[in-house]
Structure formats: C-alpha cells, structure tokens
Amino acid sequence: MNSFQGKTVSWRVSDGTIELSLNRVPCNEIGSDTLVELEKFTAELEALQHEAHALIISSARKEGFCAGADLRELYERSPALAPAQRVASVRDFLERIHRVMNALDAAPLVTIAAVHGVTFGGGFELALVCDLIIADRMARFCFPELRLGLIPAFGGIPRLRRDLGNAVIRDLLLTGRSINATKAHSIGLVSQVVGEGDALRVARTTASQIGKFDRQTAIAAKQFIKPIPHEELRHEIELFCDLFMRPAVEAGLRKFVQSTEALPYLP
C-alpha cells in the first residue's frame, strides 16, 4: 500500500519520495507499538521502492524528532519477568529493531532524516541510518544512555564510527551531553542546518534534486560508501544485554521513570 496511517507512524508516496512520519505522544518514544509499525513499513519497502527514489523520515510532533527508546515501557515490563526472561525480552526487541534499522540503512533509495528539536538516543540512531541528516537549527542530538548504565543499542555506536572520528564519539557517549545542530554540522554529522520549521521542506527539495540522477548509479554509490557494520552491530547487542542485567540499570531506569527532577533528560 502506498499510504498508511497507524497509531505511531504514517507514510505516503508523493512525487517519487516516500515520506515516513513519526507521530506518537509525547515525543515519538520507540516502544512495541512503534516497532510493529516500523516493521510493517520495512516489509512494505520492497514494493514502495519501485514507486520512489528517496525516503524522508520526519516527525509530526512539535517537541522533536524522537526522544529515543520508550524507557517507561522497558522499565514497567521488566519487574514482571524473571531475569532470564527479562534479558530474552530485551534481546528480542533489539534483534527486531536492528532488522528495521538495517533495512532502512541498506534501502536502495536515498534516505533523508529531517530532524528538529529532541533527537536523542534511539531517535538519534534512527537519524543515523539515513544517508543525509537535514537539521532544523533548533535540533539537539544526544546519547544519554550512560546515565542509565547502558549504551545505545539501536546501532548508534557502530554507525557513528562509520561516520565520525573516535574522539567525537567518546565525547558524545561518555559525557552524555547534548549538542545543537550547528555543532553537529561542524563535526560532519549533519548535512545541512536550516531555519526553524524548514527541515521537511528542504528535505523534499533535496529529494527532488536527487531524483534527477540515475537511480542505479545512486544505489551503487551508496553501497560503495556506506557499508553496514554487521559485526559491530552484533557486538553491540551482546554488550547491551550483558549490561542490562546489572542492578544499576534497573535502579537507573526506576530513577528516570519516577523522576520529578526539573531536568531528567540531562546527564
């Protein structure tokens, strides 16, 4: 189907471009519902890619692109399970989200993330699967996972390693600080910084420009320059599952979920 309206995402094909829009209150946290609909989207990609040359991923939420994994869901389903079941449940979620991310990463389309506002954790990782990131000047990027005793687990570290220098990655990961769009542009993460509210428009213009080029050449160039780091992605899942079983993680998740602090998103 060339259009879909789900509970958390929607998509449509327009002028040779697939537009995938995230829309879940409050800021597109990725939990089970979003995962199921993203799986549905990647299953449809095989058919959709015959109608399009580009894919734009954006958010319909004014708060931002995506605040990352749904930590509340992760925390609330954990106590009901025995430790072995808990890690099996997390592993299953990660395996599924990795299949989605890898499918988007390798899609034979030019993919563009049009981001604004909060682009944190899993949301940052979703942007990183795209070939280009076009950022509203009010966008902020962050990997806050270490404050929970975890690492990013939707493929973030291997994909950052593919795109950026190691020192920059250590800064983002180990301090957990957020950076603005200008900084993200200066380190080579963001392709273009645009005015407030203008990211989707510029992404459409960019997709239109890309459509003028030979499709097969674009696909060949992408495959040549953007290999998927499968081995590191596999290692990331294993490391996350090891870390997830430590008591500090449950304490960190509980603190985040129950937090009444003014700045719970900050490290």
Added chain:
Amino acid sequence: MRIVAVWQDVVMNTLDQTTNEILQLAAAHFDVPREHLNAGDDFFKTLGINSLQALALLTRLEQHFHIELPDYELQGVSDFRTLAERIQSRL
C-alpha cells in the same frame, strides 16, 4: 585601585547585560512579557517549563551568544543570574 574598580564595572556591566539578554530571549521564546522576568527568578517555575523546553532555551542561548554550553553545566542552575554567570564564563 581605579583600574580594579573600572574592571569590576566592566565585568558587572557585562554580566548584567548578559542577564538582560537571557531574560529578553526567554521572554520571546516562551512568549511571556519581559517585565514579568527577573534575574533571581527560578526559570522553571516562572516560565512553567519542563526539561525539553529548557533544552530549547539552551539551544537559543547557544545560538545567540555563539557558545557551546554542555547541558551538565546547568545541573543545579535554576535562576537567570547563575545561568548568566555560566554563559559569561564562556564568552
């Protein structure tokens, strides 16, 4: 002594100016009258903002002052004057 006094005036003026610019930016960003905001106000309470809105203000401040201000520098900071001091140290 006079040099010290003049230097202190400059620093004080600059900090006041920075504070005033923050108050103007916050008023414009959150659409509240500038005269409702004071340097000693708790900006979370006065503006009624959450952490994500505070990050938007941080982005606005970084752009205006052409600085990078790591968000962990804002831990424990809730009033405009202290925020101005943190920014001042990076100008």
